[in-house]
Amino acid sequence: MEVKSQARKHSWAEPYKMKMVELLKMTTHEERVNAIREAGYNTFLLRSRDVYIDLLTDSGTSAMSDHQWAGMMMGDESYAGSENFYHLEKTVQECYGYKYVIPTHQGRGAENIISKIMIQPGDIIPGNMYFTTTRLHQELAGGTFEDVIIDEAHDSKNLHPFKGNIDLNKLDALIKKYGAKKIPYVSVATAVNMAGGQPISIANLKAVRALTEKHGIKIIHDMTRVAENAWFVKQRETGYENKSVTEIVKEICSLTDGATMSAKKDALVNIGGFMAMNDKSLYEEASNMVVVYEGLHTYGGLAGRDMEAMSIGIRESLSDDHIRARIGQVEYLGHKMMAAGIPIVQPIGGHGIFVDAKEFLPHISQNKFPAQTLAAEIYIDSGVRSMERGIVSAGRNKETGEHYFPELELVRLTIPRRVYTQAHMDVVSESVEEVFLNRKNIKGLNLNFEPKYLRFFQARFEPLH
Numbered sequence: 001m002e003v004k005s006q007a008r009k010h011s012w013a014e015p016y017k018m019k020m021v022e023l024l025k026m027t028t029h030e031e032r033v034n035a036i037r038e039a040g041y042n043t044f045l046l047r048s049r050d051v052y053i054d055l056l057t058d059s060g061t062s063a064m065s066d067h068q069w070a071g072m073m074m075g076d077e078s079y080a081g082s083e084n085f086y087h088l089e090k091t092v093q094e095c096y097g098y099k100y101v102i103p104t105h106q107g108r109g110a111e112n113i114i115s116k117i118m119i120q121p122g123d124i125i126p127g128n129m130y131f132t133t134t135r136l137h138q139e140l141a142g143g144t145f146e147d148v149i150i151d152e153a154h155d156s157k158n159l160h161p162f163k164g165n166i167d168l169n170k171l172d173a174l175i176k177k178y179g180a181k182k183i184p185y186v187s188v189a190t191a192v193n194m195a196g197g198q199p200i201s202i203a204n205l206k207a208v209r210a211l212t213e214k215h216g217i218k219i220i221h222d223m224t225r226v227a228e229n230a231w232f233v234k235q236r237e238t239g240y241e242n243k244s245v246t247e248i249v250k251e252i253c254s255l256t257d258g259a260t261m262s263a264k265k266d267a268l269v270n271i272g273g274f275m276a277m278n279d280k281s282l283y284e285e286a287s288n289m290v291v292v293y294e295g296l297h298t299y300g301g302l303a304g305r306d307m308e309a310m311s312i313g314i315r316e317s318l319s320d321d322h323i324r325a326r327i328g329q330v331e332y333l334g335h336k337m338m339a340a341g342i343p344i345v346q347p348i349g350g351h352g353i354f355v356d357a358k359e360f361l362p363h364i365s366q367n368k369f370p371a372q373t374l375a376a377e378i379y380i381d382s383g384v385r386s387m388e389r390g391i392v393s394a395g396r397n398k399e400t401g402e403h404y405f406p407e408l409e410l411v412r413l414t415i416p417r418r419v420y421t422q423a424h425m426d427v428v429s430e431s432v433e434e435v436f437l438n439r440k441n442i443k444g445l446n447l448n449f450e451p452k453y454l455r456f457f458q459a460r461f462e463p464l465h
């Protein structure tokens, strides 16, 4: 009998199996109502023991592999010149292509140092949408961040395949307005977090490179989720279908001058980061500054074992099978929620599902914190912890003291890598659906405590009646 050949569907099923599990506590509705009240209706202030499925962040929450754990036992805890540092340096050079690397305790440690070295008071830093810690370090160094992402990124329904792209006209206008001397670098993020994990295309990055080179402006790459960006390039950009994630990542990095990395995301570790660059004098300044804030340039605030786990994690993170499963799981959850009519940011991004709280709760105005409210309601319903990414995260204008009112008012359900199962994703979707059915009864929140920096972490709220 003749068997007709069929194009075989490639499932996103995980390329690993479980060897150890962590038991979770199931809570009652009453326990959760009390827990969120005590947390001031801020999911950052919940105790993790009161959380069932923790989708607060994909940062430092991934499961390490047996190889990474084995690497932890190979820690060379020498103060200077640890063998693990040289493994990390070699991995960064081989996988990302940057010449010099300096470890830091996490991403913001690198952002602090790069901002302090490169930014002068009064400088302008254009970028493809702000990130909370990145912008704050730019501001603390005396700079002002200017958003030059394409307009489509601010519209949760727009289906542009590369919503992380930079609008070249906006960037060009800024260079004309302020002059290239006032712009030390363009801050280019891959898989733009605050836009919903949206990728930048290589074509766009090349065009940004051409424009900035003409003016002698550098590009500093926030490469926290570069592998996820590369997967979308492979899926969506002509000419990249047959390239591997490893090759695409290297090409992206080659179009930039340096990078800051939070290895707690893509690179599959619970703690760690680094900065990397090609310019020797920038490296020398950074390796001098790192001893002030983080530690010697061969450990930067990390244990040797952390650097070993990171260098193994970086290599694992670049496997096509790994990324297919990682993003496949995010897409599984997103499609399920869309089928239930939940308004989410589209296209589905790389690291989580972003629920459009403005559309979910149209009766709650933005100054009553709809996304903050929705995150608290989802927690009360099921013990699923998510995070606000809207007006609370955006903070206040440093000149006027007014709230920023971002277009996107989102709740982020962020998926840790290699941690939860498809059944967990079903529970998450069912819980959001339940809250959606009862949305008319939900009221907003009042902000009653606000810290000075990065207020979303520690702000407290009370319910409006």
Ligand code: F0G
Pocket (backbone or CB within 6 Å): 056, 057, 058, 059, 106, 107, 108, 109, 131, 133, 134, 189, 193, 222, 224, 261, 262, 263, 264, 273
């Ligand atoms: N850049 C991006 C794009 C990030 O998402 C983060 C952290 C950082 C820099 C800072 O790195 O936390 O290691 O100091 N994002 C986490 C999140 C906190 O939940 O999105 P870090």
